[in-house]
Amino acid sequence: xxxxxxxxxxxxxxxxxxxxxxxxxxxxxxxxxxxxxxxxxxxxxxxxxxxxxxxxxxxxxxxxxxxxxxxxxxxxxxxxxxxxxxxxxxxxxxxxxxxxxxxxxxxxxxxxxxxxxxxxxxxxxxxxxxxxxxxxxxxxxxxxxxxxxxxxxxxxxxxxxxxxxxxxxxxxxxxxxxxxxxxxxxxxxxxxxxxxxxxxxxxxxxxxxxxxxxxxxxxxxxxxxxxxxxxxxxxxxxxxxxxxxxxxxxxxxxxxxxxxxxxxxxxxxxxxxxxxxxxxxxxxxxxxxxxxxxxxxxxxxxxxxxxxxxxxxxxxxxxxxxxxxxxxxxxxxxxxxxxxxxxxxxxxxxxxxxxx
Numbered sequence: 001x002x003x004x005x006x007x008x009x010x011x012x013x014x015x016x017x018x019x020x021x022x023x024x025x026x027x028x029x030x031x032x033x034x035x036x037x038x039x040x041x042x043x044x045x046x047x048x049x050x051x052x053x054x055x056x057x058x059x060x061x062x063x064x065x066x067x068x069x070x071x072x073x074x075x076x077x078x079x080x081x082x083x084x085x086x087x088x089x090x091x092x093x094x095x096x097x098x099x100x101x102x103x104x105x106x107x108x109x110x111x112x113x114x115x116x117x118x119x120x121x122x123x124x125x126x127x128x129x130x131x132x133x134x135x136x137x138x139x140x141x142x143x144x145x146x147x148x149x150x151x152x153x154x155x156x157x158x159x160x161x162x163x164x165x166x167x168x169x170x171x172x173x174x175x176x177x178x179x180x181x182x183x184x185x186x187x188x189x190x191x192x193x194x195x196x197x198x199x200x201x202x203x204x205x206x207x208x209x210x211x212x213x214x215x216x217x218x219x220x221x222x223x224x225x226x227x228x229x230x231x232x233x234x235x236x237x238x239x240x241x242x243x244x245x246x247x248x249x250x251x252x253x254x255x256x257x258x259x260x261x262x263x264x265x266x267x268x269x270x271x272x273x274x275x276x277x278x279x280x281x282x283x284x285x286x287x288x289x290x291x292x293x294x295x296x297x298x299x300x301x302x303x304x305x306x307x308x309x310x311x312x313x314x315x316x317x318x319x320x321x322x323x324x325x326x327x328x329x330x331x332x333x334x335x336x337x338x339x340x341x342x343x344x345x346x347x348x349x350x351x352x353x354x355x356x
Contacts, residue, residue, distance in 0.1 A: 009063060011284040013270075016292055034094065050122045081243060135163075142168065
């Protein structure tokens, strides 16, 4: 049997499974999925888990069942392209004919001293659980600093405000205005929501050091009872260390078929693949669609298209607690209750299409 091995059960590899199962793989091919967890984690909802407004069970989806899908659980320690093998922490070695690396990302601390040691994370379900335990265990009046005002920072700040009205929340933004690269209408709406709900936005910030209970913004020392880091991501260590040509963020370079530039049997999908587009679940799924197309052409012995279609993201959406939100799609901004319902509906549809 030929082996298609998928590393990581994130949005990209879940889309690949959705497209190939139950009957779109050759009869001489087996799929092996390797992940540390026995379920797909809804990473876009980790902010709510960390804030205590949703449960662990609601941010998980079971992997599909199929006679030619083998699931292996464990930590990956090495990707050996020369031997076409994946090594696990328990000594298991899994050989592949084609490999899809979708191992995601981790926090990028940008070399800030103390950031990794003294801040909380929402990059994995395990880290989000720990963040929940800390944040929801704080006494009334505690100060929570959230470093990074991208989508993750905005969502956890607003969700935490809904969960804990008694906390002081400070959101540190490097820009002069929140969501600076998007329309001013959207930026203004989010800013006004934070002002109305007593979340302090610290604009034009630059965190230079973190110590227990303290962060340094420029030269100012700010005390905080808990610090959450949402200021950027980088590929996981196993990907940063693998033998492949990479971009300046440590992400393997891929061509239009989403395999390595020097290895047509190793594909990269999601947050750990080099891309000019911002990392997102939507991007991972679009990349996966193209990988499936390439695999099907190869399995049929057909030539690949000379030009693969460009990826055009539809937009993005975010929540401000459970009742308000914002959507930016097709150069149109939608805010308020309707936007939040749109996001909830998209999540419901995602769970349903992956329900087994």
